Amino acid sequence: MKQFAALARFIWEFIAGDDWATAVGIAVALGITALVDDHAGAWMVTPLAVGALLAISVWRVARSTTRAR
Helix, strand or coil: CHHHHHHHHHHHHHHCCCCHHHHHHHHHHHHHHHHCCCCCCHHHHHHHHHHHHHHHHHHHHHHHHHHHC
16 A cells, blocks of 8 residues: 555656646646547647646746745
8 A cells, every 4th residue: 555655646746746737737638638629620729728837837936936035
């Protein structure tokens, strides 16, 4: 059981890392892409989500560092 717990912690740290919200956002984007895969524009969902999540993540870090000063 200890090995399973250690593996679960490793996977969580590897995937989520410091920003669990971005990891959840990417998982949701991949899920939406899988749901709409029959449509011609489905391939655009994940790149748009990655770009939006990257912008949000950078904005959050920039906002937190300016408050810390």
